[in-house]
Amino acid sequence: MKNIREKLSKFDFSAILAPVLFGVFIMILWQTQLLHKLIGTDVFTLPLPGRIVRIILDNSPTILQNTGATLIAALGGLLFGSLLGYLLGVLAAIFPKWGSGGLTIVSAFNAVPIIAIAPILNNLTKSISDEPQIRSMVAKILVVTLTSMIPMSVNAYRGLTNVKPFSEDLMKSLAASNWEIFSKLRLPNSVEYIFTALRISVPGAVISALVSEYFAEFIIGVGRQIRENIVLAQYATAWSYITVACLVGIILYVLLLIAEHAVLKKRR
């Protein structure tokens, strides 16, 4: 009991109160339509928060279906991309001279806009399946795979090579085999770096999934629905999909932070 009270007294309430008040302030501006006057728009293009929530609740089956499609693309790509990226990092750590050069090339791909990659992969995967639903999904997953592979490979390489000075020499002098050095020194050292990479690639995966949906053949997914509804001038529905997209991004990131906390805490 005393412990909790101590923690509470140490806890800085303004750190929570200030941002919450700010958020409430914006919400009030929004609900009273002062925000609309400020940025010069109307309730039709920027619906009130209550209406957006109601649309999400009313259309929950359709929205869930689209969210599912986006999640499969984002998480599937994230999984394959992270595995592939880590593997590349391992290869680069085994052959450092050629590997680090290769990683420079890989990180150059980081600057290539997703917009340019998505249509290429769409074309490449045309013949994979006769079902447009399946081949679009494959194309989307490939886009996300590429974008999440890059931060993982660079960070995995860093984690596998940035070991404590002399620790490798020490293990060598104790006649540790290469495999032992890898599994007992390099691998554990890279765990922290895996999370650094994921902090970049989780939001990146959501964005790539949304953008690749724009170009996909089969019309499904949160990103595509945002666009389709705006074309139809159904702004309120588009806003509800935007809200869902933001929620997906935030929830995935928070889950990552929880996982990171759990894993890294155990190691300490």
Added chain:
Amino acid sequence: MGKIKKVLSSSKMVTVVWVLGFIAVWEIGATIVGFTKRTPENVLPHIYQIFGSMFSTKLINGSQTALQLVLSNAGVTLLRAGIGLVIGAAIGFLLAVLMSRFKIVEKTIFPYLMIIQMIPILGMAPIILAITKDIDQSRIIIAAILTFYPVATNTLAGFKSVEKEKQDLMYSLAASRYQIYKKLLLPTSLPYLFSGLKIAAPMAITASILVDTLQGSGGLGTLLSQSLKHAMSIYVFWQIVFVSAAIGILSYNLMSLLEKITSPYAKNKKKGEIK
């Protein structure tokens, strides 16, 4: 003999070999596609075909060759991305100064900076277009939003990396707030500002191209969607892929160059940098 070996083992050579390897893989893929597909240029053309089309003098829309068309549109896209980048960087920097100056501003704003990082801004591109009703404005706004938060968080980390002792010293020498910022905080935070800009610059270009695709009014994205619908030679699309990749990489290098010019004394080691 020794010289050749030295050249072969230099780091530039490693890069060259990797680039050659990449070209080889592409070409093997293109050859396979060439044999198996009816219209191979839609799927994966040979690299020499793409570069060949860049130098062809055939006029595509009456007055411009394919490359001229792509480059003039790339200029439009770059200009808008550039304006957005500058505005976003300015706002981000100001915000970082405010956050470092007033604790309450930092407490209020910083959580939202974290949240912005998690939400897909690019997905909101169409709605920003709907609000502003002007394609140029929305391009600039989205590029600015994507720029301001990496700049703000990184610059703030830069301000915080300044040793307390240095600030105390300046304070005890009766330096004004302005002098402390100008002579101590600003130079220290510059490398951080640039690592923010290095993240932001390619993103601003991506954003600009994406917004282009929403409405036709010039720019790489407009051209991209037109050529994908076969309104013009498909090689225009492939040129756009190469050109946008090139400007993405160049924008990153430009930021590194600016960093070297403005802070040549900066140490490589940075603490608490947000990547």
